[in-house]
Amino acid sequence: MTALTVRARRRPTFAWVGVVPFFMFSLAALGLPVGFLVIGSFRDGDGNLTLQNFADLTTGTIPTAFMNSVEISLVTAIAGGIFGFMLAWAVIMGGLPGWIRSAVMTFSGVASNFAGVPLALAFVFTIGNLGLITKFLAENGINLRRDLGFTIYSKTGLEIVYLYFQFPLMVLIIAPALDGLRREWREAAENLGASAYQYWRHVALPILAPSILGTMILLFGNSLGAQATAFQLTGGTIEIITIAIGRQIRGDVLHNPGLGYAMAMGMVVIMGFSILVYTLLQRRSERWLRS
Amino acid sequence: MSAGSGPPPFGPLGVMRSWLKPRPGSSPQKRRRSSLAAWVILLVGVAYFIVPLIATLEFSLRPKPTTLAYTNVLADPKFGGSLLYSFTIGIITIIVSLSIIVPTAFWVRLKVPGLRPYVEFVTLMPFIIPAVILVFGIIRVYSAKPFVFTATELGSDALLVAAYVVLSFPYMYRAVDTGLASIDVRSLTEAAQSLGAGWTRIILRVILPNLRTALLSGAFLTLAIVIGEYTIAVFLARNNQFGVYLSLLGQNKAFEPAAVSLISFGLTWIAMIVIALIGRGSRDRVTVVGAR
Amino acid sequence: MSFLELTGVQKYFGPTLAVEDFNLAAERGEFVSFLGPSGCGKTTTLRMIAGFEAPTAGSIVLDGNDITNRPPNRRNVGMVFQSYALFPNMTVGDNVGFGLKVRGRPRDQIRTRVAELLELVHLGDKGGRYPYQLSGGQQQRVALARALAFEPQVLLLDEPLSALDAKIRVALRHEIRAIQRQLGITTVYVTHDQEEALSLSDRVVVMSEGRIEQVGPPFEVYNFPATGFVASFVGTLNVLPAGVVDPASGRLSVAGQEIRMARPVEARAGSTLTLALRPEMVALGTGPDGSNRLTGRVADVSFLGSIVRIRIEIADGVVIILDVFNEPTLDLPELDASATISFPPEGPLVLASDAVAVAADEVAAAEAAL
Numbered sequence: 001m002t003a004l005t006v007r008a009r010r011r012p013t014f015a016w017v018g019v020v021p022f023f024m025f026s027l028a029a030l031g032l033p034v035g036f037l038v039i040g041s042f043r044d045g046d047g048n049l050t051l052q053n054f055a056d057l058t059t060g061t062i063p064t065a066f067m068n069s070v071e072i073s074l075v076t077a078i079a080g081g082i083f084g085f086m087l088a089w090a091v092i093m094g095g096l097p098g099w100i101r102s103a104v105m106t107f108s109g110v111a112s113n114f115a116g117v118p119l120a121l122a123f124v125f126t127i128g129n130l131g132l133i134t135k136f137l138a139e140n141g142i143n144l145r146r147d148l149g150f151t152i153y154s155k156t157g158l159e160i161v162y163l164y165f166q167f168p169l170m171v172l173i174i175a176p177a178l179d180g181l182r183r184e185w186r187e188a189a190e191n192l193g194a195s196a197y198q199y200w201r202h203v204a205l206p207i208l209a210p211s212i213l214g215t216m217i218l219l220f221g222n223s224l225g226a227q228a229t230a231f232q233l234t235g236g237t238i239e240i241i242t243i244a245i246g247r248q249i250r251g252d253v254l255h256n257p258g259l260g261y262a263m264a265m266g267m268v269v270i271m272g273f274s275i276l277v278y279t280l281l282q283r284r285s286e287r288w289l290r291s
Numbered sequence: 292m293s294a295g296s297g298p299p300p301f302g303p304l305g306v307m308r309s310w311l312k313p314r315p316g317s318s319p320q321k322r323r324r325s326s327l328a329a330w331v332i333l334l335v336g337v338a339y340f341i342v343p344l345i346a347t348l349e350f351s352l353r354p355k356p357t358t359l360a361y362t363n364v365l366a367d368p369k370f371g372g373s374l375l376y377s378f379t380i381g382i383i384t385i386i387v388s389l390s391i392i393v394p395t396a397f398w399v400r401l402k403v404p405g406l407r408p409y410v411e412f413v414t415l416m417p418f419i420i421p422a423v424i425l426v427f428g429i430i431r432v433y434s435a436k437p438f439v440f441t442a443t444e445l446g447s448d449a450l451l452v453a454a455y456v457v458l459s460f461p462y463m464y465r466a467v468d469t470g471l472a473s474i475d476v477r478s479l480t481e482a483a484q485s486l487g488a489g490w491t492r493i494i495l496r497v498i499l500p501n502l503r504t505a506l507l508s509g510a511f512l513t514l515a516i517v518i519g520e521y522t523i524a525v526f527l528a529r530n531n532q533f534g535v536y537l538s539l540l541g542q543n544k545a546f547e548p549a550a551v552s553l554i555s556f557g558l559t560w561i562a563m564i565v566i567a568l569i570g571r572g573s574r575d576r577v578t579v580v581g582a583r
Numbered sequence: 584m585s586f587l588e589l590t591g592v593q594k595y596f597g598p599t600l601a602v603e604d605f606n607l608a609a610e611r612g613e614f615v616s617f618l619g620p621s622g623c624g625k626t627t628t629l630r631m632i633a634g635f636e637a638p639t640a641g642s643i644v645l646d647g648n649d650i651t652n653r654p655p656n657r658r659n660v661g662m663v664f665q666s667y668a669l670f671p672n673m674t675v676g677d678n679v680g681f682g683l684k685v686r687g688r689p690r691d692q693i694r695t696r697v698a699e700l701l702e703l704v705h706l707g708d709k710g711g712r713y714p715y716q717l718s719g720g721q722q723q724r725v726a727l728a729r730a731l732a733f734e735p736q737v738l739l740l741d742e743p744l745s746a747l748d749a750k751i752r753v754a755l756r757h758e759i760r761a762i763q764r765q766l767g768i769t770t771v772y773v774t775h776d777q778e779e780a781l782s783l784s785d786r787v788v789v790m791s792e793g794r795i796e797q798v799g800p801p802f803e804v805y806n807f808p809a810t811g812f813v814a815s816f817v818g819t820l821n822v823l824p825a826g827v828v829d830p831a832s833g834r835l836s837v838a839g840q841e842i843r844m845a846r847p848v849e850a851r852a853g854s855t856l857t858l859a860l861r862p863e864m865v866a867l868g869t870g871p872d873g874s875n876r877l878t879g880r881v882a883d884v885s886f887l888g889s890i891v892r893i894r895i896e897i898a899d900g901v902v903i904i905l906d907v908f909n910e911p912t913l914d915l916p917e918l919d920a921s922a923t924i925s926f927p928p929e930g931p932l933v934l935a936s937d938a939v940a941v942a943a944d945e946v947a948a949a950e951a952a953l
Contacts, residue, residue, distance in 0.1 A: 018398030019406060022391050026413045026460075029453040033428025034420060040431070087336045094329025104336075110556075110563045111340060116521045117538045118552040122343040124541075125350040125549055132346035164343070167336070184668035187635055190656040192682035193733065202681070206672040225421025228521035232538055242423045249427050249526050257431075264424045272419045287715060288671040 041261035053262035069241040073223035076162040081216035084170025092178045108168035115165045116228035123161045177211035214281035221274045351549035360546040373536035381517035384455040385510045396467040414460040422522040447527045454523045459513040470505025511566045586611040592641035601627045603793040612767040616780035619790035625773045660737040661730030667722045669714040676710035682733035700728040720751040738770040777817045789813045811934045814859045821860040838898035842875035845928040858931040865905035870925030878923045881916045
């Protein structure tokens with residue numbers, strides 16, 4: 001340590017003051033409520049610390065609710081991911097006229113927001129008991145419920161409805177990744193002798209895989225958190241976790257608030273985990289597509 | 292997350308990246324010969340998306356006379372009332388959200404870039420905390436002492452706005468942050484300061500006017516989210532909220548919900564087209580994922 | 584018959600003519616450069632050889648086979664892209680072996696060949712790395728190895744060094760040439776850097792606005808430019824307007840000062856000509872007896888490393904640039920000082936607008952003198 005080293009006293013900076021309103025508000029509107037749920041999940045009816053609530057997650061209809069939610073979300077994430085990718089590919093790289101791309105993108109922006117109540121209603125009007133398609137099929141001798149065993153008020157029905165906002169979300173998010181596929185990669189592959197199939201199999205899909213996978217995870221989380229659509233469609237008859245939590249809020253159940261909080265925590269853990277995986281995957285794909 | 296070099300195309304905030312021109316620097320895909328597969332996929336997609344809308348239209352026109360559903364709806368005071376209510380709530384939400392976000396984004400960019408990850412993390416929360424859980428927590432906290440807000444109409448309305456502001460954070464912050472990035476806010480501020488301007492003047496006269504596109508985009512998106520929202524409103528017993536009104540209508544009437552659905556879809560379309568038109572020419576547009 | 588023949592190749596992009604009547608016959612093992620400014624059609628022509636663009640007219644024949652309409656993945660040409668275009672999801676080794684993999688070669692054969700090529704480009708130990716972990720120069724070498732791995736008949740390079748730093752560029756281009764010589768592979772090299780083209784090629788094709796301006800060995804293109812474009816694009820050039828005083832004795836007047844050409848001039852007395860004069864021809868001072876001399880004002884002295892570039896203003900708008908080797912004992916003129924420069928009577932070339940300015944016997948005479 002040289003003799004010239006002098007520790008100057010820094011004047012305290014108050015630069016962070018500017019962001020105080022933001023953090024205060026977030027604390028009040030977000031932090032406190034979530035914190036309350038977190039703490040509440042570790043407490044029993046008398047206010048003592050306990051893990052019983054989490055143990056109780058395995059009782060009653062709760063496991064079914066989680067399983068249904070996860071199942072529906074997996075199905076819509078995978079199906080939404082695959083067809084959404086195909087649609088994005090079609091309008092971006094499929095050789096279609098340029099205006100179709102803009103139209104599809106704009107529509108996707110609208111459609112990914114057309115969820116909740118109006119969406120559920122729209123599908124009731126389409127394949128519900130009195131729906132347009134139902135009537136059309138009946139006029140041609142096919143009874144949707146009897147012959148095909150299908151009713152919209154089922155898990156499958158819900159999945160079909162959810163796809164309405166899953167497809168567009170996939171299209172919107174994967175489009176930049178498809179744009180990021182550089183023309184030179186395809187040309188280099190062709191130059192080296194690869195067929196279109198070989199290019200997709202060895203170059204394009206591997207490069208896109210983190211993006212596709214990551215977006216599917218986003219779709220998964222998106223579906224998991226959906227409540228309005230399901231409630232409007234099924235009135236709560238299909239047991240999914242968001243509806244179960246909704247019941248907890250209303251206090252329709254045996255008064256065990258801790259259990260409700262634990263259910264909420266369970267959901268948050270799943271969604272937080274999925275966002276984490278998504279971020280990691282996107283970092284990797286970002287690195288490749290920027291290279 | 293990249294700090295100053297431009298917004299990340301991926302990552303949770305990047306989710307909101309909308310349809311861009313091909314990124315500069317990378318050669319765009321040359322248009323290949325039209326593929327049959329592409330057309331088939333497109334047609335299947337179009338069919339899937341259009342049919343429910345057509346069905347809704349058809350359903351709304353089933354009563355005799357055909358426009359009965361629409362006339363009933365338009366005559367219903369609750370229709371106009373709920374639209375007005377939601378619209379008002381939306382405007383208030385936008386104002387509150389902007390008042391919080393703009394200074395924050397500005398500060399983070401200029402003064403405390405080290406806090407950026409924390410701010411971004413908070414704005415990402417709506418992706419981890421779905422609406423139903425947020426409202427759960429809000430009700431529990433604010434219906435007990437010392438914050439008994441849920442007991443009063445005004446209190447519940449305030450809670451609604453607060454929740455919607457939280458929901459708007461990802462898009463607002465993203466839009467404003469991107470806008471600030473594209474106008475090189477640091478240089479503008481330093482120039483203004485060297486010319487003698489104070490902070491208020493800087494924000495009001497220098498920064499905000501240049502952010503118009505970003506602000507309008509964020510505002511319209513927030514409005515679209517708010518008007519259609521159901522979950523938070525219903526649990527806060529805000530039956531005047533448009534989403535709740537529509538839900539109740541759907542449970543009680545047959546044809547009127549179809550008319551209202553179509554109207555609401557039309558309104559969303561208009562909002563989106565306005566956003567697209569505003570955003571034309573700006574380097575970045577924001578996409579929204581709203582109520583589920 | 585030559586190894587790679589382009590005959591009457593033409594390319595329209597919509598209404599725009601990008602390449603016009605391109606004819607070239609390259610021998611086996613020859614290194615040919617396409618040299619020209621942006622937009623001259625050199626890259627488009629290269630891409631037509633590779634198959635990424637289809638010519639609107641003309642034919643491309645490789646080793647006797649007409650490949651004009653063959654898809655790019657069946658042409659057996661190897662291409663090195665300006666942006667390297669390495670596959671980011673594969674290691675260096677997998678990148679290099681890709682061409683062999685899609686041809687279905689057995690794995691151990693691929694492994695051996697990849698090792699061979701990585702050695703060739705001096706990246707033997709980098710096989711397991713990913714492209715983003717390598718520097719620009721290293722990535723380009725991988726791209727070269729990848730293009731050569733499947734033993735193509737022709738190697739195409741599209742401005743491969745333009746994204747690299749100057750020092751690396753110089754080192755790498757020597758490596759490329761050395762490898763090319765070692766393998767004896769016919770090569771087409773596109774660049775806008777005339778130093779690259781001149782130092783590497785057996786022949787240079789100078790292009791401008793879709794047309795070939797001149798084809799020839801570097802020495803010829805540099806010293807005997809066929810057109811004004813070639814003269815000004817290749818190397819630094821002094822362009823001087825000169826009035827004809829006496830055509831028979833070759834006396835001309837530059838900014839009022841008289842000079843003499845080595846040969847009679849084919850023009851009428853009183854008309855104006857354009858002269859091209861290389862800086863290397865010009866020296867400071869009065870020079871030996873019989874030299875042409877011009878006097879002017881020192882306008883600028885630029886230190887360019889190993890040479891010093893001096894600008895002398897003879898008259899308004901008439902400037903002569905000359906280069907002097909940088910030595911410690913150099914006595915540089917001062918700015919605004921008066922200076923005399925000299926050049927031999929054989930120095931200047933007469934340029935007409937686009938016509939060939941050099942008679943064939945002059946070319947022969949110069950080459951015979953070598």
